[in-house]
Amino acid sequence: MKNLVFVILTFLVLFVACSKQEPVDIDSNQEVKVHYDTIAVDSFSAGATSVDIVRQIKMSSQKYQDSVKEAIKLQAEEKRIKDELEKENKKKQDEENKKADDEKKKNAAENSSTTPKTE
Template identity: 50%
Template sequence: MKNFSFIVLLILLFSCGKKVSQERLVTEEDSSIPPYDTVAIDSFSNGATSVDVVRKIRMASQQFQDSLKQVKLKNEEEKILQKSKDDQLKAEKKAEENKKKAEASKDKNALKSGEEKKETSVTP
């Protein structure tokens, strides 16, 4: 009976001990990986970028800004041209309308003068 209880006690100790050791290994593996990303910190820390790379970045940024300015200027010029074309079209339409009104008024005046001549010739 002593041997049996001793064997049961050993089995219990070994079975409980295995689970604890596995948990310790898992926690050690998890703790070796930081819970945050260190790529940005490592790549932008002092000395991580060379002077040439920084200069290229600044030049590329300046070129990009210049290209944006050129695009804005081009768009503004196109708007101004479009506006001037629209103004010219409006002026031409007004001129045509005025011409039509003038012709219509001439026709009305001609009809009125023709009617007056008829009336004056009938009354003598």
């Protein structure tokens, strides 16, 4: 009888242990997926450079130098155009002032000649 109980218990344990178990499904909404926007780079790995060195390389590159020269040229051109516009506006204003002065003189001359002198 003792052997029979032992055999049944052993059979049950083996049956439960060897039965196909379904994995427990945890709520899929709670599953955390981490998305990184950067890639970790070992600063001691081959090809790793410091930020300062990369900046110096970019600044010394021909493309960067060309863009700096182009920006300087654009600024000089804008300044030249602005100066020319100021000169033109000044000339126009001077001409208008001269015309206004001439008209005042003519009006003054006409007024003095049309008014009778009572002496």
